[in-house]
Amino acid sequence: MSTHGRDDARRAGQLPAMPERRRLLIGAGLVAGTLALSGSWVRTALAQSAAAADVAQNANFLALSRLLTGWPALDARMGERLYAALSGEDHRFASQVAALADFAKKGGHANVEALTAALDAQQDELAKTLRRIVAAWYTGVVGEGPNARVVIAYADALMFQPVKDVLMPPTYCQAAPNYWVAKPPMA
Amino acid sequence: MSDNLSADVVVIGSGVAGALVAHQLASAGASVLMLEAGPRLERWRIVENFRNQADKDDFQRPYPAAKHAPHPEYAPDNDYLILKGPDAKSYASQYLRVVGGTTWHWAASAWRFLPNDFTMKSTYGVGRDWGISYDDLEPYYYRAEVELGVSGPNDGTDLGSPRHQPYPMDHLLLSYNDQRFYDVLNANGFKLVSEPVARNSRPYDQRPTCCGNNNCMPICPIGAMYSGILHVDKAERAGAKLLTNAVVYRLEVDAQDRIVAAHYKDPDGNSHRVTGKYFVLAANALESVKILLMSATDKWKNGLANSSDQVGRNLMDHPGTGVTFLADEPLWPGRGPMEMTSIVDHRDGEFRREWASKKLHLNNQVQTRHATLKALSMGLTGKALDDEIRYRSAHTVNINSFHDILPEPNNRMRLSDQKDALGLPRPEITYAIGEYTKKSAVHTHEAYAKIGKLFGCREIEFNDTFAPNNHLMGSVIMGSDPRDSVVDGHCRAHDHANLYMATSGVMASAGSVNCTLTIAALSLRIADTLKHALGKAS
Numbered sequence: 001m002s003t004h005g006r007d008d009a010r011r012a013g014q015l016p017a018m019p020e021r022r023r024l025l026i027g028a029g030l031v032a033g034t035l036a037l038s039g040s041w042v043r044t045a046l047a048q049s050a051a052a053a054d055v056a057q058n059a060n061f062l063a064l065s066r067l068l069t070g071w072p073a074l075d076a077r078m079g080e081r082l083y084a085a086l087s088g089e090d091h092r093f094a095s096q097v098a099a100l101a102d103f104a105k106k107g108g109h110a111n112v113e114a115l116t117a118a119l120d121a122q123q124d125e126l127a128k129t130l131r132r133i134v135a136a137w138y139t140g141v142v143g144e145g146p147n148a149r150v151v152i153a154y155a156d157a158l159m160f161q162p163v164k165d166v167l168m169p170p171t172y173c174q175a176a177p178n179y180w181v182a183k184p185p186m187a
Numbered sequence: 188m189s190d191n192l193s194a195d196v197v198v199i200g201s202g203v204a205g206a207l208v209a210h211q212l213a214s215a216g217a218s219v220l221m222l223e224a225g226p227r228l229e230r231w232r233i234v235e236n237f238r239n240q241a242d243k244d245d246f247q248r249p250y251p252a253a254k255h256a257p258h259p260e261y262a263p264d265n266d267y268l269i270l271k272g273p274d275a276k277s278y279a280s281q282y283l284r285v286v287g288g289t290t291w292h293w294a295a296s297a298w299r300f301l302p303n304d305f306t307m308k309s310t311y312g313v314g315r316d317w318g319i320s321y322d323d324l325e326p327y328y329y330r331a332e333v334e335l336g337v338s339g340p341n342d343g344t345d346l347g348s349p350r351h352q353p354y355p356m357d358h359l360l361l362s363y364n365d366q367r368f369y370d371v372l373n374a375n376g377f378k379l380v381s382e383p384v385a386r387n388s389r390p391y392d393q394r395p396t397c398c399g400n401n402n403c404m405p406i407c408p409i410g411a412m413y414s415g416i417l418h419v420d421k422a423e424r425a426g427a428k429l430l431t432n433a434v435v436y437r438l439e440v441d442a443q444d445r446i447v448a449a450h451y452k453d454p455d456g457n458s459h460r461v462t463g464k465y466f467v468l469a470a471n472a473l474e475s476v477k478i479l480l481m482s483a484t485d486k487w488k489n490g491l492a493n494s495s496d497q498v499g500r501n502l503m504d505h506p507g508t509g510v511t512f513l514a515d516e517p518l519w520p521g522r523g524p525m526e527m528t529s530i531v532d533h534r535d536g537e538f539r540r541e542w543a544s545k546k547l548h549l550n551n552q553v554q555t556r557h558a559t560l561k562a563l564s565m566g567l568t569g570k571a572l573d574d575e576i577r578y579r580s581a582h583t584v585n586i587n588s589f590h591d592i593l594p595e596p597n598n599r600m601r602l603s604d605q606k607d608a609l610g611l612p613r614p615e616i617t618y619a620i621g622e623y624t625k626k627s628a629v630h631t632h633e634a635y636a637k638i639g640k641l642f643g644c645r646e647i648e649f650n651d652t653f654a655p656n657n658h659l660m661g662s663v664i665m666g667s668d669p670r671d672s673v674v675d676g677h678c679r680a681h682d683h684a685n686l687y688m689a690t691s692g693v694m695a696s697a698g699s700v701n702c703t704l705t706i707a708a709l710s711l712r713i714a715d716t717l718k719h720a721l722g723k724a725s
Contacts, residue, residue, distance in 0.1 A: 070569055112569035120566075134572070135563050139556075141241045149241035159559035162573040163580045167521045170243075170402040170553050171234055173409070177388075177396045180362040180523030184581075 057094065058083055064101050068112055068130055069137050069158060078140075081152045085142035086132065096129040194220035194428070195721055197449050197463035199435045199478065202288020203703060204689035204710040205469030206418035207334060211714035213425035215723040220461060221422065222433040222451055224256035224470070225284035230416075233291065233406045243556055246292045246405035250283050254608045255454040256434050258284040268473075269603045272617040277506055277653040282471050286431055287416030289471070289657070290703060292405040294526040295412045296548075297337040297385040298700035299328045299348035299708075301535050307696045311539045313623065314593045317695040318667035319676040324708050325351065331707035332383075335413040336391045339383030346380060347535060359388040359397060362523035367516075368549050369528060371641050377634075378532040382548070385413035385703075386524060392417070401553050403525040412524075433459070436611055438466065438482045438491055438686070446491075446686045452609050465685045465717055469710070472502075472659035472692030473600055473614050479663070480602050481611065492663070492680040492688075497673050499600040501661035503697040505589030506620050506653035508628050510635035515643030517581035521553030530586075533630070534699045543591035543627035546699040547634065550585040558583060584642060587654075588631050591697050592624045594661045620653055628653070658702050662692035678713050687713045 062079040066072055087093045103126060109115040119127035136142050140157030143149040155169040166184045168174040196212050198205045201223040213219045228250065236249035245262045252258045257267045259281055270278055282289045302321035307314035329352050332339075339354035340346075358381045361369060365381075372379040386403070387396050397411040407414070423429055432454050439448040439460075446466045451459050468475045476499045480490035490498055530547035538544075558579030567575050603615035632649055639647045666672025669681035674693050680686040689710040691702040718724040 068568065070573075113571055116566075116568045130568065131563070131566065134568050138559055138563065138572070138576075143241075151239050151241050154238040159555055159576060162577045163555055166519055167553050167555055167580060168401070169555075170521075171238060171400055171406075171408050173398040173400050174522070175398075177398045178360050180399050181360045181366075183363055184517070184519040184522060186517050 060101060061097055064097060064104070065133060065137060067104060068115075068133055070112055071137075071158060071161070074137070075153075075156060078153050078156060082133075082136045082142065085150050085152060086136060089143055089148075093129070096126060097133075100126050100129055100133075192220055192428075192430075192461040194218040194461070194463045196220070196465045196467060196717060197222065197461055198427075198467045198469055198689075199449060200224075200288070200469035200471065200474070200689075201286050201415065201419050201429060202469065202471065203290045203335075203415035203418065204288075204706050205467065206287070206415045206422055207331075207707055207710040208467050208469065208689050208714045208717070209422035209427040210418045210425055211711065212717055212721075212723070213422050213427035215718050215721075215725070217717070217721050217723050219422065219427035220463065221419070221427055221429040222435050222449060222461070223284075223286050223429060223431050224434040224474070225253050225258070225286065225432065226256075227286040227431050228291075230406070230408070230410065234408045237402070237406055247281050247283070249405050250285055250291065253284065253432070253454070255432065255452070256284040257607050258282055267607070267613055269605060269613055269615040270618070271615065272598075272619050274506075274618050274620045274653060275616070277620060277655055278502070278504060278616050278618040280473075280504065280655050280659055281657045282473070282659065284474070286429070287414055287419055290413065290415045292403075293701070293703065294403050294548075295384040295386045295524075296526065296529075296701050297332065297335060297339075297383045297413075297704040298346070299350075299383075300324075300696075300698050300700065300705055301347045302349070303535050303539070304696050304698040307539070311537075313540060315664070315666065315695045317665050317676070318672070319665070321348065323676070324705070324712070325349070327708035327712045328704065330711050331704055334418070334711070335385040335704070335707060336387055336394070337383050337385050337704070338388040340381045344380050346383070346531065354383060356388045356391055358383070359386065359524065359527065361527055362520075362551055364518045364520045364522065364551055365527040365549060367518055372530065372638065375637075375641055377530050377638070379528050379530050379549075381527060382529045384524070384526075387411045397524055399523040401521050401523065401525055401551075434609060434611070435470070435478055436481050436609075438468075438478060440482070440484060440487065440491060440683065444683050446683055452611075456609055465687065465720065467687045467689050467713060467717075468663075469689035472662040472690050473616075475688060475690050475692055476600050476662045477602065477612070477614055487682075492673055492682045492686060494682050495669060495671055495673060497596070497664055497671060499662055500596040500598070501594035501664045501695075502598040502600060502616065502618060503592050503594055503658075503660040503694075505656040505658050505697060505699070505701070506592055506624050506628070507588050507590065507656045508631055508635075508653065509585065509587040509650040510632075510639065510647065511583065511585045511650070512639045512642070512644035512647040513579070513582045514584050515582075515645070518584065519581050520551045520583065520585070521555070521580070523551060525550070525552045527551055530634075533627075539591075541623075541626065542630065543624045544699040545588050545590045545627055545631055547586055547588045547631065550587060552585070554580045554583040554585075584639075584644070586635060586638065589656055589658070589699050589701070590624050590627050590631070590653075591699050592620060594664060594695065594697075595619070595621065598661075600662060624653075656701070658691065658697070660691045660694040660697050660702055663688050663690065665693040665695045677716050678709055679716070687717070689713050
C-alpha cells in the first residue's frame with residue numbers, strides 16, 4: 001500500500017513534523033515567503049498551482065483539493081482520476097472548480113471550515129461542489145447508486161488518515177497477532 | 188467425455204459439507220466425483236474485487252454470480268430469489284455458488300448446538316426433535332473442530348455443549364473492545380463469552396495465525412480463517428475429481444428408487460450424465476431442494492425424496508435484530524478479527540416453551556467508513572470532519588443477534604415459473620416469522636437498551652426489522668418418521684437408500700448459533716457411513 005499525506009510530505013522535507021495536519025498548510029516552511037504578500041492561507045495554496053500551469057486543470061484541481069481537504073501531499077494521479085470522474089458525471093464541474101477557487105481566493109477565510117460556512121451562506125451550489133470534492137477524496141468513490149459508483153481509491157482514501165495510528169483499512173494487517181489486546185490511544 | 192464419468196460417490200456441491208465428505212472418502216480410497224455449479228475463484232482475486240467495489244457492505248459483490256449458476260445479488264438486486272409472504276425481505280439470503288461455497292465469507296463462529304436444541308419437542312413442547320441426540324454428534328463435533336481448525340476458550344468457560352476434548356487451539360486474546368464488553372457486561376448480569384471460531388490462534392494446518400485484517404466477511408486475505416476451499420483442495424490432492432461449472436439439474440432414479448445418475452448442464456447448456464454408487468447432495472439448503480424438485484418423475488410427482496411432502500418446507504434462518512450507539516468511552520472496534528465475543532444468557536431455558544432462544548454478538552468491525560459517511564452527511568469539512576471520523580470510529584458500538592425460529596411447513600421454497608439463463612427454475616420462497624420469535628425480539632430490544640445504558644449511550648438506533656442471517660435450515664428436514672421428514676438420523680433420504688444430504692437443510696431446529704460446525708459434523712458422519720458401506724472403513 002502506498003501512502004500519501006503528512007508522512008510522505010515529511011519525508012520529502014517539504015514540511016516540518018507537526019502533529020496536527022491542519023497546521024501544515026500554514027507551516028513555516030511552506031508559507032514563510034508568501035504570507036506577508038497574501039496574508040491568506042488560500043492564496044498560498046493556490047499559488048502552488050500557478051507554477052504548474054502546463055497541466056492547468058488537473059493542477060488547479062489538485063491545488064483546490066489541497067485547500068479543501070487540508071491535506072498537503074495529495075496524490076496527483078488520484079487527483080487526475082477523481083477530476084475525470086467528477087467531471088464525467090457533471091459537465092458544469094470544471095467551471096464550478098474555477099468558481100470555487102475564485103471564491104476561495106477572494107474570501108480570505110481562515111480555514112476550510114470558514115470557507116464552507118461562507119459558501120453555505122452565499123453560494124449554495126458551490127457549497128455542494130465543495131462537499132462533493134471532499135467526499136470524493138475521503139471515500140475514494142465517485143457517483144451515486146449501486147451501478148454508477150466508481151472506485152478511484154481504497155486504502156489511499158483520506159478517510160483512513162485521521163485514524164491511521166489506531167486502525168487499518170480492512171484487508172490490511174496492522175501489526176503482529178494480538179496487537180489488538182493493548183489499550184489503543186484514547187483520543 | 189465427462190458423460191462417461193462414474194465414481195463410488197458423486198458429491199453435488201463443493202462447500203464445506205461436500206468438500207469434507209469428498210476429502211474423507213477420497214482419503215479412504217474411494218473414487219469421488221464432485222460437481223460444482225459455479226466457477227473456481229482465487230483468493231487474491233476476491234480480495235482485489237473487494238478493494239475495488241464501491242459498496243463495502245455488500246458481501247456478495249466480490250463473488251460475481253456466474254450467468255449459468257446465479258446466486259443472490261442485492262446491490263443491485265438480480266431477483267434470483269423470488270421472495271413472498273409477510274416477512275419476504277427477512278429471507279433475502281446470501282449464499283455463493285462457487286468452488287468452496289459460502290464459507291468464503293462468514294464470521295467463522297464455530298459453535299456446537301446445545302443438547303436441548305436436538306429435542307425441542309420432547310423437552311419444551313415446541314418445534315421438532317431431530318431423531319438424533321447431541322451425544323450422537325459429540326465425537327463428530329470434535330472431529331469437525333479438528334478439521335476446520337477451531338480455537339476456543341480452553342479456560343473452563345461453560346458454553347453449554349459438553350465436550351470431551353479441549354479445543355484444538357486456545358482462543359485468541361480478546362481485543363480491547365471485546366475485553367471492555369466482557370468486563371462491563373459480566374459485572375452487570377449478562378453472560379458474555381469468548382466464542383469458538385474456525386480461526387487460527389497459532390499456525391495450524393499449514394495456515395497462518397490471524398493478524399487482524401478485520402475482513403473475515405467478505406474475505407480473509409490470508410487464510411487464517413477456515414473456508415470450504417481448504418477441503419476442496421485437500422479432496423483433490425487425495426484424488427477426488429472436481430468438475431466446475433457443472434450445474435446439476437436432475438437426479439435419475441431407477442425402478443428400485445435408487446439414484447443411478449446425476450445430469451448436469453455446462454455453461455453452454457449441453458447436458459451430461461455421470462453415474463455413481465452413492466450420491467451426496469451438498470448444494471446448500473435451497474439449491475439442493477431445487478435439484479430434488481426438478482427431478483420429479485411420473486412416480487415421484489412431487490420431486491425425489493418427497494413422499495412426505497416436506498421437501499422445501501420448514502425453512503428456517505436466524506432472524507436478527509441489531510442496535511448501534513455511541514459509547515461514552517473510546518472502544519475502537521476494528522482491531523483484531525471482526526467478531527470475538529457473544530452474549531449467551533438466553534440460549535437455553537424453560538422460556539423456550541414460550542419464546543425463542545437467542546445469541547447476541549458484539550461487532551468488532553472497523554467503523555471508519557461508516558463514521559466517514561456519517562460525518563460527511565453532517566456536512567463537515569476540515570478539522571471538524573477529521574475529528575468526527577475519529578470520534579465515531581472510536582465510539583461506535585454495534586450489536587446484532589440471532590433468534591431461533593420454529594420449523595413451520597408453510598415457510599417453504601418452491602420452483603418458480605421464472606427461469607435462469609440455463610432455463611432452470613428460480614427458487615420461490617414464502618416466509619413468515621411467528622410470535623415465538625417476535626416475543627423474543629422484544630426482550631432482545633430491552634437487552635440492547637440496558638447495554639446502551641451501561642455504556643452511557645448517545646444516538647442509540649434500534650434495528651428491529653428482522654434481518655436475514657443466511658443460515659438456511661429445515662428444507663430437507665431430519666426426523667425419525669418418514670411420513671413427516673425427508674432424511675433419517677444419518678442424513679439419508681427416507682425414500683432413496685443411496686442418497687445422502689450434506690446440508691444445513693437437514694437441521695430440524697435452528698437454535699441460536701450459526702450452523703456451519705453442525706453441518707461439518709453431520710458431513711463427517713455421512714462420510715463414516717459411506718466408508719462402511721463401501722468397505723473402506725479402516
